[in-house]
Amino acid sequence: MSQPEAFGRYRVIRRLGSGSFATVWLAQDDLLNYPVAIKVLAENWAHQMDIQHRFLEEARILRQTDSTWLVAVHDVDVLPDGRPYMVMTYADQGSVADLIRRGPLPLDEALRLLTEIGQGITVLHNHGTIHRDIKPSNVLLQSSPVGQRVLVADLGFAKAIDEASGFTAAAGTPGYMSPEQSIPGGDLDVRSDVYSLGAVAYELITGKPPSRPPVRVPPGRIRPGLPRELDDLILSALSVDRESRPGDAKTFTDRVRSIRMAPDLPRAVPWWQRYRMPWRRAAALVAASLLGATVLTVSGGAPGLSLTTVRDAAQGIRMGVPSVWAREFHTDLRARPAAVDAGAGPGLLVATDADDWHSTDVPSYGVYATVMPGARDLSKVAEHDPCPGDPASRRVRTGDWEGTVWDWPECNGGGAFTSAAVHPPGEPATVYLEIRQPDYRPDLVDEIIDHTVLG
Ligand SMILES: Nc1ncnc2c1ncn2[C@@H]1O[C@H](COP(=O)(O)OP(=O)(O)OP(=O)(O)O)[C@@H](O)[C@H]1O
DSSP: OOOOSEETTEEEEEEEEEOSSEEEEEEEETTTTEEEEEEEEOHHHHTOHHHHHHHHHHHHHHHHHOOTTBOOEEEEEEOTTSOEEEEEEOOTTOBHHHHHHTOOOOHHHHHHHHHHHHHHHHHHHHHTEEOOOOOGGGEEEEEETTEEEEEEOOOTTOEEGGGOTTOSSOOSOTTTSOGGGGSTTOOOOHHHHHHHHHHHHHHHHHSSOOOSSSOOSOHHHHSTTOOHHHHHHHHHHTOSSGGGSOSSHHHHHHHHHHHHHOTTOOOOOGGGGGSOOHHHHHHHHHHHHHTTEEEEEEEOSSTTOEEEEEEETTTTEEEEEEGGGTTEEEEEEOOOHHHHHTTOOOEEEEESOSTTTTOTTSOOOEEEEEEEESOOOOHHHHHSSSSSSOOEEEEEEOSSOEEEEEEESSOTTSOEEEEEEEEOTTOSEEEEEEEEESSOOHHHHHHHHHTOEEO
16 A cells, blocks of 8 residues: 555654554644544545445544543544545554553553543443444553553444444454344444453453353453452453343443452462563662663653653763653663674663563564764664664754664564664764664654763
């Protein structure tokens, strides 16, 4: 699929993905200097009135509900060839499906996400809408100054509740959809969404979706030590008989919230060791400061972006890293072999997952930097196989830095990978940087380079 230059005033940066009916693009609103996601109805559907109607209906619902927990729609328009598009909030942290793939979540974190998803669905139910396709990949994540915010997305199948009886086609995703949704013409109500919330809860807690209905294995059998009320709540939401489910998303969410607030909520589950726990993060912070790195949080230039500034006295370098990535710190991570061959010593890493930094097929987001004396030509290092394919290279020049950036917007399924070799104009010191992010944002790369300081 060729990449268009722009949709109206929005300059296209890259494709985020395609679904059954539409393609979503990352674009930059140059007027407001802000990234947006633009969903364009596929050409083969654009002239079918019912699909076009459903597309605009999704935009209208999201515009009218205007909730913190739902993807916001800022505008809709039609391209000259007749395809409608909607301009949405860009969710820069991937989806809950990506998060689950990275490993088991601490229980408190899983319940926080579930509460936020439930709040989003409650807003829809209060608006008179059934979502009909709640699943981890339809729950997007956006960075916020305090961490990650849930944005429920993709109402492609949503429909006003009063129109919901007598569907002619089954809609939804097997594994997450209620038994009544698999019956064409089955009559639906908000309790279909409660079933899907139960399925998402099951996966958030156990790492895998429930079996086909009837679901008999309680999550606690897969993850021992869960509160009994949580097992009961999830199994009741997954009841085949909808009379046995919580009555709506609010009832479900209130119960999740009260389970989460219980003082005896288990916090220590042995296999959390694989997950980057807050306590592990704290320990890493302590270790980093013992090793000579100091940490400070400041606001970045991009709206809503909070940067953690990390200083490594031994290397004589300071860098700003989006706070949501600042989970693990290393002051002496060995560089990639090609960089070692070029003379690089160990460097400073701030990332979501330090163990997997060099494995570009495993998601790990953050920034790595190492300082090398002299004016090095690192083009060979940068081009030496971190990702398949040739990188797009570009020159950078800010007040403090000049050099080259090599970008792989899609690297091995592990997100976007960027290498950079920059030096202060006229100074014989080269900084080799690696930046890994879930979605390619060149503006963020530039911002990180801009926040890197020697001395
Ligand atoms: N607002 C957004 N910000 C960032 N990425 C988005 C946004 N909306 C959608 N995406 C991404 O774009 C891709 C396509 O999304 P879309 O909603 O069209 O389809 P889908 O949910 O993947 O599939 P289907 O609609 O068939 O269920 C997905 O990978 C999704 O994560």
